[in-house]
Amino acid sequence: MSKHQIHLPFLENLWRLDLQAAYRVSIVDVTYRGDCCPDNRKDFQIRFSNSLKDEGNDNPRCAVLSTIPAGATYSYSCHGMEGRYVTVNIPGTSMVLTLCEVGVYAIFPGNSELLNDLAILSFKNVTQSSTYGLWSAEHAIDFNPGLTKSWSACSSSNVQTNPWWRVDLSYIYRVSRVVITNRLDCCPERINGAEIRIGNSLENNGNNNPICAVISSIPAGVSSTYICNDMEGRYLNLIIPGDSRILTLCEVEVYGEGVIKQGKSSYK
Missing domain, CATH: 2.60.120.260 (Galactose-binding domain-like)
Incomplete structure (x- = not known):
């Protein structure tokens, strides 16, 4: 199965990836740090769309990351949601978002093999x-x-x-x-x-x-x-x-x- 994967580390209460074009996204993998801070890995939201209104935080939601064990990688299915911008954020004030790895799997236009697969x-x-x-x-x-x-x-x-x-x-x-x-x-x-x-x-x-x-x-x-x-x-x-x-x-x-x-x- 063909796939497009992007890995970027980041530290902020909002993280956003610009795919440069609108893609249908099938899977997002998220890896959390293994050394500390379990209380900071609750209620992450993954969102997709073509809008940057409110920094992308109003875009349709793919998943809520209720908890991720220390050092673990979890996969979240976005079911072909379409968008240019991938946003991960934690709602609320005085929050810290820590992401050690993010993998985005997207469908390239014209990739009939992957479309059939999905x-x-x-x-x-x-x-x-x-x-x-x-x-x-x-x-x-x-x-x-x-x-x-x-x-x-x-x-x-x-x-x-x-x-x-x-x-x-x-x-x-x-x-x-x-x-x-x-x-x-x-x-x-x-x-x-x-x-x-x-x-x-x-x-x-x-x-x-x-x-x-x-x-x-x-x-x-x-x-x-x-x-x-x-x-x-x-x-x-x-x-x-x-x-x-x-x-x-x-x-x-x-x-x-x-x-x-x-x-x-x-x-x-």
């Missing part, structure tokens, strides 16, 4: 083991990470044994990585232990396919990336093994090389 989940068939209220399976691929209203932007199962969510990619892809966004408003621990599985079988609703990764934890509102090393498959599942579990997904993104061949279901 569109793997567009208009695909999704389902889940059960649905809590209005939290339908489709909300996990609606390009809305649910930072303001989780109930209208995230999927969720009922309380049950082994809850799962599945997308049918229609074709077989080589999947390089999967990005999962956890809900911001509460209960981030619910995602702990979720398995990402990729394959061509629908045995056990696809939950017997090979494992790409096991999610140990994702902080509230954070998008975490899981490397799948070009695993091949038509079906991508997330399942949390165990009793009395709830699977909530605010966004699922799948990145890969493109169609390998027409997908065929397998019931071994």
